[in-house]
Amino acid sequence: MRRLIGVGVGPGDPELITVKAIRVLRTADVVLVPVLGRAGEEDRAETGRAEATVRAHVDGAVIRRVAFALNDTGGVTQARAAAWDAAADAVTGVFAAGAGTVAFATLGDPALYSTFSYLAQGVTARDPGVTVETVPGITALQDLAARSGTVLTEGTESLVLLPLTAGPGALAEALAAHDTVVAYKLSAAGPLDTVRKALAEAGRLDGAVFGARVGLAGEDIRPAAMVEAGERVPYLATLISPGQRGGRGSRLAGKAAAGATAAGPADGTAGPASGAVGPSREAADSAGQAGRAGDSRGGSV
Numbered sequence: 001m002r003r004l005i006g007v008g009v010g011p012g013d014p015e016l017i018t019v020k021a022i023r024v025l026r027t028a029d030v031v032l033v034p035v036l037g038r039a040g041e042e043d044r045a046e047t048g049r050a051e052a053t054v055r056a057h058v059d060g061a062v063i064r065r066v067a068f069a070l071n072d073t074g075g076v077t078q079a080r081a082a083a084w085d086a087a088a089d090a091v092t093g094v095f096a097a098g099a100g101t102v103a104f105a106t107l108g109d110p111a112l113y114s115t116f117s118y119l120a121q122g123v124t125a126r127d128p129g130v131t132v133e134t135v136p137g138i139t140a141l142q143d144l145a146a147r148s149g150t151v152l153t154e155g156t157e158s159l160v161l162l163p164l165t166a167g168p169g170a171l172a173e174a175l176a177a178h179d180t181v182v183a184y185k186l187s188a189a190g191p192l193d194t195v196r197k198a199l200a201e202a203g204r205l206d207g208a209v210f211g212a213r214v215g216l217a218g219e220d221i222r223p224a225a226m227v228e229a230g231e232r233v234p235y236l237a238t239l240i241s242p243g244q245r246g247g248r249g250s251r252l253a254g255k256a257a258a259g260a261t262a263a264g265p266a267d268g269t270a271g272p273a274s275g276a277v278g279p280s281r282e283a284a285d286s287a288g289q290a291g292r293a294g295d296s297r298g299g300s301v
């Protein structure tokens with residue numbers, strides 16, 4: 001039996017990986033890790049964040065790098081398609097050499113914007129006998145919520161996740177239609193001023209949280225209102241705009257009730273209604289690396 005398993009290894013902090021992910025990585029015949037670069041030049045590539053987490057838990061002898069054009073933008077570019085094909089060829093080559101189980105480590109969760117889904121499609125197209133499975137991982141949005149003290153949803157609130165590669169109007173539409181809005185791939189919108197403008201126009205700049213390199217060296221978590229308009233936004237940056245709340249339990253019965261209790265919680269307690277973000281901070285407690293992120297999809301293991 002040939003199994004290809006996409007393993008979510010968390011958002012970068014090597015402690016945010018599940019017990020199951022570690023077991024699957026340690027028992028796989030080969031563990032593939034994505035790196036930013038060209039096929040044939042993997043050894044020269046910078047250590048990726050998924051790779052750094054894997055190396056914290058797994059014997060290096062089973063780790064093999066696979067090149068992806070991870071930062072390519074603009075749809076299915078030639079470089080991107082070529083990288084997908086080369087990666088799929090590499091996986092089928094590993095199976096042909098005798099491997100039974102191949103794990104592919106991906107940042108966050110393999111079902112969310114991950115390269116793994118493209119890899120799996122390429123592998124099964126070449127070898128329909130390969131079984132594809134996934135192990136879920138902790139996402140960047142969860143880690144940002146935890147580190148910033150942000151409650152993602154309460155009561156009847158909706159939660160939407162969108163990538164800013166979806167175009168300039170997508171964030172404004174999401175802010176108008178949903179309670180909590182999370183945006184990935186912030187750098188696709190350029191400096192943060194366009195994002196800040198969309199938040200301000202929706203009356204949601206206050207309370208929005210910006211997080212770059214969350215859990216990695218150089219972590220930067222701030223209220224979005226404190227990010228200067230012209231600041232360069234790195235690839236690993238996420239935004240959370242929490243739902244509008246009026247106090248404890250205000251969203252249990254929908255938006256109307258939120259307005260009715262907007263004066264504050266009945267018992268006078270001050271819970272973390274829309275999240276609380278401290279001042280800018282630099283985290284030095286992580287083994288995360290620079291470089292460009294890996295990305296993800298599944299079954300069960």
Ligand SMILES: C[S@@+](CC[C@H](N)C(=O)[O-])C[C@H]1O[C@@H](n2cnc3c(N)ncnc32)[C@H](O)[C@@H]1O
Pocket residue numbers: 011012106107108109110111112113114138139140141183184185186211212213214215216235236237238293294295296
């Ligand atoms: C291709 S997606 C991968 C998402 C990942 N599979 C997940 O489940 O979180 C890459 C985007 O995830 C977000 N991201 C991933 N890791 C992050 C981190 N450590 N800090 C901030 N954002 C991160 C950024 O928005 C980045 O552009």
